[in-house]
Amino acid sequence: MATIHLIGGEKGGVGKSVVARLLAQYMIDHEIPFVGFDTDKSHGALLRFYEGYASPTVIDSYQSLDNIIETAAELPEHRILVDLAAQTHHPLAQWIAESGVLELADELGITINYWNVMDSGKDSVDLLDKLLDQFGLKLNYVLVQNQLRDDNFNLLEFSGVKDRALALNAKVITLKRLHAPVMTKIDNNNYSFWAAKNKDADSLNSLGLLERQRVKTWLNHVYNEIEAVGV
Numbered sequence: 356m357a358t359i360h361l362i363g364g365e366k367g368g369v370g371k372s373v374v375a376r377l378l379a380q381y382m383i384d385h386e387i388p389f390v391g392f393d394t395d396k397s398h399g400a401l402l403r404f405y406e407g408y409a410s411p412t413v414i415d416s417y418q419s420l421d422n423i424i425e426t427a428a429e430l431p432e433h434r435i436l437v438d439l440a441a442q443t444h445h446p447l448a449q450w451i452a453e454s455g456v457l458e459l460a461d462e463l464g465i466t467i468n469y470w471n472v473m474d475s476g477k478d479s480v481d482l483l484d485k486l487l488d489q490f491g492l493k494l495n496y497v498l499v500q501n502q503l504r505d506d507n508f509n510l511l512e513f514s515g516v517k518d519r520a521l522a523l524n525a526k527v528i529t530l531k532r533l534h535a536p537v538m539t540k541i542d543n544n545n546y547s548f549w550a551a552k553n554k555d556a557d558s559l560n561s562l563g564l565l566e567r568q569r570v571k572t573w574l575n576h577v578y579n580e581i582e583a584v585g586v
Contacts, residue, residue, distance in 0.1 A: 356464035357427035359435040364472035365482045367441035370501040371472045372400030375438035379405045380548040381581050388433045390426055395440040404547050414443045420450045427465050457493050470497045475505040484516045496525035497584050502532045528580040533573045537566050
């Protein structure tokens with residue numbers, strides 16, 4: 356049956372949408388069929404960069420959220436990718452609890468993975484702790500240590516929260532930081548990551564030869580991390 360990948364972390368600016376975009380590109384490059392859902396009302400990244408694969412989802416509408424499970428049930432050979440905007444955890448958790456989502460998913464054989472995207476700050480550690488309190492063994496966790504601002508995750512390492520997650524069979528991956536001017540060019544040009552690593556003769560501000568090489572090197576690392584977890 357299908358696997359649902361929830362890309363969350365609650366805190367804004369930790370790179371959830373970048374992770375969602377990377378998973379989308381990984382699935383495209385590896386010919387893995389998937390359907391994307393984007394919960395960001397203002398500037399949804401999946402809708403912007405992978406519009407042919409994603410549709411909008413209204414986080415405070417049960418009917419809209421129901422489409423996630425119904426799609427997973429109807430398309431068992433597909434992965435379901437859900438990009439969760441910041442501050443969406445409460446309505447999502449309420450829908451999960453009141454709709455019996457986890458019980459139904461178990462009955463249908465649908466796997467639900469929660470990719471918890473984190474920076475190195477205390478807020479991310481505290482939010483992960485609350486997530487584990489709420490769902491415990493009911494979800495499969497992937498902790499994404501995003502080196503967006505810092506590569507020192509000592510707060511997480513020594514908090515006891517990471518050990519708690521590992522005891523719940525969580526997997527951990529590291530997302531290296533892509534050179535900031537390169538990411539800025541990618542976003543300004545509305546490039547998918549495929550477009551970013553290939554020559555674009557039409558753009559006045561396209562990525563240069565070494566910039567494209569940096570994207571390729573970065574993607575290779577990310578793909579190795581994803582493959583270690585599995586999708």
